[in-house]
Amino acid sequence: MTKELRKRPFARPLFVWLCGICISVYVPFECAAIGLGCICLSLMFFSRNVQREKSLYGERWQWGTWYLLLLLALSCGYVYYRLKTNHSFYYADWLEWCQLWQRELLEPIDLLDLSEWKKNVLATLTLGYRQELEGSVRERFSLAGAAHILAVSGFHVGVVYSFLRLCLFPLSDKSRLRYLKAVLLLVSIWLFAAITGLAASAVRAAWMLSLYLIGVTIRKKRDSYNTWCATAFCMLVYNPFYLFDIGFQLSFLAVLSIFFFYRRIASLFQLRNPFIRIPWDWFAISLAAQIGTFPLCLYYFGEMSSVSLLAALPVSFFSILIIPLALVWIVLVKQGWVCMPLHEMTSWLTDTFCSFVDRIGRVDPVTPAEPLSVFMLFEVYLSLLFLCFYIREKYPRYLVTALFFFFLFSASMLIERIS
Missing domain, CATH: 1.10.287 (Helix Hairpins)
Incomplete structure (x- = not known):
């Protein structure tokens, strides 16, 4: 276990920062201050005794312990300060501008041949605009196991990233043009995350993709778990109250569960036929994600879709097609060019997708006793x-x-x- 922690240097700071957030939220300031003071005094006394005995480990463990205590105190002080002032998430001027831009980008969606609730679903799916989405529609998607599609998450950011990377294929990864390609991708995914409202799950995906892109561009060795820890740490440093956001919890648990279980589930069957392997891989990813999020979904919502594993592949397939097509449609209309084949394709895919979710959402969910x-x-x-x-x-x-x-x-x- 110690060896694994050494390979992932962000794991220990993340754990300490999480402890600091929980202490600050649930323990009064005076009690926390007294507790930290007692720990520091005990450590000073213990350090003197160890020095007299000439420990074989030298002073390395002492510096590490003092560093972690300093980080814990910093975390507690920062969260107490945020609680005392205003812990609500604040919006900068540029983010307000992005929200205005989001409303302007909704105009091309009104030109599609869709009913009102299907237009709202498409606006939510592509731009994260959920203000006009009815509660009955959300419940329908939840019963179909497709509620995650209505919240801009790592899936949406990943689809946009893959589409942009495909569009930028002339910029080779083996030349110096890879730096320009990385910058364009980074700006695009963060702009997409900002336009869609900077949801915790979208920010998580943008952070992880950013760290991945930087590692690939400078050709450094990458570790998925360390990237996960670094992303969580950076987000919680920026806004500690992300920890109590349902989207943050579900997103990070799903990704961590996929990291651990996906390869193990996928390797149960050695499939070479791509027409069988690809659906099996999607099923393995869905199952791996639900292993980590199933208890949390039951805790927060009291129920979970009984057909989510079966619906995962078609829902993902439709979304992978709809999101890029809808975004291209929005951009072209904003440029004054109405492409009728794209209009028909986007309308048909959205209508078929919504009808599929409407039908499969009638199956009774799983509820605990x-x-x-x-x-x-x-x-x-x-x-x-x-x-x-x-x-x-x-x-x-x-x-x-x-x-x-x-x-x-x-x-x-x-x-x-x-x-």
């Missing part, structure tokens, strides 16, 4: 965490611990039901 409490959620994720440790390390004690926490979860569900 009893609503999950915070303690139950904590027990489920501890069980899942130690199960991941067991899958990776193959130590029996991890499996026993995972089963223990799952037993506690089952007992909590039984007690809740009886009472």
